[in-house]
Amino acid sequence: MTALLEVKNLKTYFKKKKVNIPAVDGVDLKINKGETVALVGESGSGKSITSLSIMRLIPSPPGEIVDGEILFDGKDIVKLTENDMCKIRGNDISMIFQEPMTSLNPVLTIGEQIIEVLMYHQKMSKSTARNRAIEMLELVGFSRAKALIDDYPHRLSGGMRQRVMIAIAMSCNPKLLIADEPTTALDVTIQAQILDLMKDLSKKSDTSILIITHDLGVVSEVADRVVVMYCGQVVEEASVDDLFDEPLHPYTTGLMGSIPSLDGDVERLYSIEGTVPPPEHFPVGCRFAPRCPHAFDRCRNEDPSLITIKGSRSVRCFLHGDKEATL
């Protein structure tokens, strides 16, 4: 399989009072054509900044991509001019945000918001764009799309708005869809509808999806591969089956243990001690060491690197792969 997106050693820093804050610190990420990759982590792990960096939407100043490459279809988009980037955004890469309530323009009708995208990117005439917009709305499951197209966003519920967002994002047949916590603000029954829709669309149109979430249930539902982030770094990467069968990094294990199960009882939940440190106070050595139950001296002094294990997965931890590391 060919890689559609390849992020190499991405570093996005924010300047605050002349101090560099490493929000994203050397992230590698690869998404193949038609693949769904999940980016998992708690708040403050840098997962949203990674996705915004890919879209080149980091507010600058204070933010800046200081190092690394983002290869999209072979082109390094870090080096593109703003004008060239505008052609990629919405056309080749599009994004769905967490808050369906605030990401639609309240004074434009739903139709206008979809038509605008199509006229700008696909150079369609207004009437063809309108037909295409109706088609898109039907595709995301609205039965009365013709009537709905002239409605304003406030008349829709959260789940319906998120479907409109998906319709907008998918209207130009993007190669990559970035979904930042697309179902976090929604109820479970609506979440099930949206996840189903996303799976369906990616199968139909062969779109790659980067889904950002903190919900491991959602991950196992939609993703092919999982990338776990902690404190601006990738700590583990594996296929979804491998990860849930045998999580390697203590942070991943901790995350899984923290979630109460729906079909089984545990006496007491496992909890990771402490909290995610803010980026200006990342500890020396392994960043997870202060909260890790297995930490030993080496963890507190040396920075572990991301090593490949069993050919297909990788982990950033001294507990694993010492044998492989010496190879």
Place this chain on the structure above:
Amino acid sequence: MSVTTAEGMNEQAYKKESDYILEVKDLKKHFPIKAGFLQKTVGSIKAVDGLSFNVKRGETIGIVGESGCGKSTAGRTLIRLYEPTSGEIIFKGRNIAKMSEGELRRSVRKDIQMIFQDPYASLNPRKTLKAILTEPMITHSLYRPRERMEKLNELLEKVGFNPLFINRYPHEFSGGQRQRIGIARALALNPDLIIADEPVSALDVSIQAQIINLMEDLQEDFRLTYVFISHDLSVVRHISDRVGVMYLGKMMEFASKKDLYEDPLHPYTQALMSAVPVPKKKGVQARERIILKGDLPSPANPPQGCVFHTRCPAATEICSQMVPEYKELKKDHFVACHLY
């Protein structure tokens, strides 16, 4: 004096039904919809519409449902933050639904406390931790001033806080720490019953687990009774003894945790359970998923008959005509559905 006799009678009633710390009977809370120049009432939003359940001393009742189902309104009505439209709330043998505000403050308020969802919005940003935690004691004239500091330190220790933090302000704490403060504040008055409205929804999973464990420890230490309101079915399963499922202001099903999760009877409960994405486990087959069509109808204009019939996969003709009775199908397993 009339007050003492009333208390005496209540004492008797309380002894008779000491099993239940809280009994809710046909509780309703309707919000009026006002319109026009004269702000006439043109309709009502039936946020809570006939809720009945009881809570045993020392247990945890979970209430689950989607947003807009009235679970938060129910929680707030239970402690009279909202005035109930009708129905009874019997707390320790006394009906607090009709009690006067003064009487309520004198004898009930300190026994029922609440933990709120948003740890950022529920603490006064201009007060120090010390002021936040001692204020309830001062309001209720509990303890002598000197003892209050002692109690304060004890509370902080219980929720896992460094006593050196007492002069800090809420913005200096993280979300998880703030929720601990919210819990300590609720405990400051030694309550019997705590209503927790989505206490862990705003927190990251690792912090969520810490708070849930803390709440369980405190329950044991202080013999607390919880009403735990949440939209997260797995969290509710973990913490509760008995669970109620709400939809559009009505209780659809109410049963022990084991019965409800292993043998859900109501089609809504079944759909809700199947919709939750669960992390994969080795050797476990993926479950059959029931996808509900459409959204929650508006509580201002709920469907005729069974409120769930518009989205129910098993709906028949009778469902759109008659409201199903809320009945005890098996022992301690209540369902409101025409199927049974």
